[in-house]
Amino acid sequence: MATDELITAVIVDDHTAIAAGVRFWCSQAVPPIELIDAGDRLADVWTGPGGEADVVIFDLELVPRRPDFGELRRLVDNGRRVIVYSQHTDDATAIKCVDLGALAYLTKREGPEHLVPAIRAAARGEPYTGPSLSGAIIADDSPDRPRLSQRETEVLRAWFVSSSKDLVAAKLNITVKTVDTYITRVRIKYANAGRAARTKSELVGRALDDGVITLAELNEPIL
């Protein structure tokens, strides 16, 4: 879709204050993003205006302490572009959401400076990796994790720590664009691992086309 077209997003969240806050951020964004509030009704994500929205902002825990991974999987399998917006900060949940095919995982502590770019990226079918997800990836020590290069880990750690790409670029003497490339490469490696999902294979395919990563790099053996 063309970038000048109006992006629409639908939010499922049982807390009205969250939805109202996100609506405010979306209206303040330049260009603004149209937000549909589905409240806690999952049906409104599938049918009506919500069914047409470009991006789904999904509260993982509509029922407290019971993350709805099943619904996330159904959304992703139907080709929806999903941003998981969670109050959870535990690493395993974040990694699992990415593995299921969510394009972004943001915690509710991460404000508009991360949510708005995440919505724009998701509308283009691209991933957005916020600081908390970066933290989850650098702390990931599961045996089947993708192998990251030292530089990739360095960039990801600096991004988690500083929460500012300008600072990361200044610290590591690289451009912000290069910072983004490293972060994207990590996400491509994660998209290439684990469960198959349409959003994930699209990511990998596009990254290979764009030369962000090579096939050889993707198929490096697991550490």
Next chain:
Amino acid sequence: MGDAVEEATRARLRRGLRVATLLIALVIVGGLGLTNLLHHLDRYEWPLTQFAALGLLAVVLTGEAVLLVRRRSWDRLRLPAIAVVLAASMLSYATLPDGRTSTTVDWIFGAANWVGVVVLLDRPLRVIVSFLIAHELTALLNLLVLEGSSRQALARFATGSVTVIGFPLCVAVVAGILHGLSAAAAASREEIERVRVAEAVAAEFHRRRQQRFAELSATTVPLLEGLADGSLRPEDPAVQRRSAIEAARMRRLFAETDSVADPLLHELRHCVDVADRRGVVVELDARGQWPAPPVAVRRDLTEAVVIMLATAASRARVTVTGGAGLVSVSVVADCGEVSVPSPATPGVRVEALQNDETVWMEAQWQPTN
């Protein structure tokens, strides 16, 4: 005298007493008992049962000898052993010729008591007394029920009992005193130990308090003195910043003595709390695992956070990342110019990066081991 030496001495004493008692019992059963038995062999109706009773006593004594050599005690075998001794008595009495209780024909009267004492030597005195009474009752029952008592027989029985009960009791009392002495020695040693520990703890507390006061005196005391004598004005932003830094340092100092799973994060939370009260929005996030750094290293790691949070204008992000080989405390805040603290411990490195109003300071520690 060291614990080990004391314990060894006590063990030797107990063992000596055990050997002596066993020897007495062997002499009495094997010497006196057997001699009397053989001497009066023709008087027994069923000599074989008498030999069987002697055999039972011999089995128990052999058991003691084996345990003694293997340095073990009777434990669970004790009760069966006592049952065997009493059974031997009953067997002997059941086939004893009438009117012979507590005469030399009644060889077991003065023998089984010693065997019982051998088995019960390390038990409390009342257990041995109970056994001796049971032994006496066996004989008395035989006297009263099977033989019908005459005055003469009762008198003989009473006289015999003096030695039958008296001598083993003496041995038991000596053993009891020996036990009591060791217990008292152990108790007083524990008490001494307890007092020594309490003293050491008090001294350590005192030392730490003095040390803490010394640490504060270098930075906090001049500030307080300046405020008191009016040379420092509370409305001066520089003085306010110094106060904020000292407040955070004191909070950190208090938090250092708490025993928590992750002292580094614990102390950071206290530093963050001080900034929270100033209205600075602080995010604290941690990833990974790390070994608990020593106090001096933790101070170096958190010092950047203390200084930055005291000067932050509105927001700050504090993160801890770590693994086995590297622990890093990082703080990003809008605090303009700050001086970079120089770490006191080797192995800690502090780096600062300024980008407009935002400062990023990172303290890293590489454990050397």
